[in-house]
Amino acid sequence: MTTNHGNISRLRLGPEGVYEVYTWFSEHREWKLSWSVNDSCFSSSHCGSYSFCSKYTARRCNCIEGFTQKLDNRLTGCARVTKMSCNQDKFTTLPNMKLPNDSDAYERWSSDLQDCEENCLINCxxxxxxxxxxxxxxxxxxxxxxxxxxxxxxxxxGHDLHVRIAPTDHGVG
Structure with a gap:
């Protein structure tokens, strides 16, 4: 990428998953950071699985209730505290959410929220x-x-996202 001043710039994805633009300064013979997205939540899949990004909390990456951090690095995502049991599972509700990626999503017409929940519960x-x-x-x-x-x-x-958790994990995470 070349700027209108003849400087050369490059875009890179930084170690925190944030887009950064570096500009080459020939007089100093070095690349300098000239711009970055200051919202790390902007990056796709920034927090990993079963974790959501929020720029309004002290920790950017937060595990969903019923999940715990996989490793010390929050960017690796979260894992279930207890495996799904199918028959007795409950749901925790996350309000105002950008919905997860849709590669494993299925849409169907439904009469209401209760019908939707029942449809999810019968599918383990x-x-x-x-x-x-x-x-x-x-x-x-x-x-x-x-x-x-x-x-x-x-x-x-955003949307209310209802995530399946084991009944024993209500309030955990």
């Missing part, structure tokens, strides 16, 4: 769901069956 592979009302009396039920990645928390807007 279902890890989370959300209900998006689109027409009076109907909406879309979106369910996920794989690991939940690329989530972000907003102060307002």
């Amino acid at each position: 592979q279902c890890t989370a769901y959300t209900f998006v009302e689109s027409r009076k009396g109907q909406g879309k039920c979106v369910t996920w069956s794989g690991e939940l990645e690329d989530m972000r928390n907003y102060t307002s807007g």
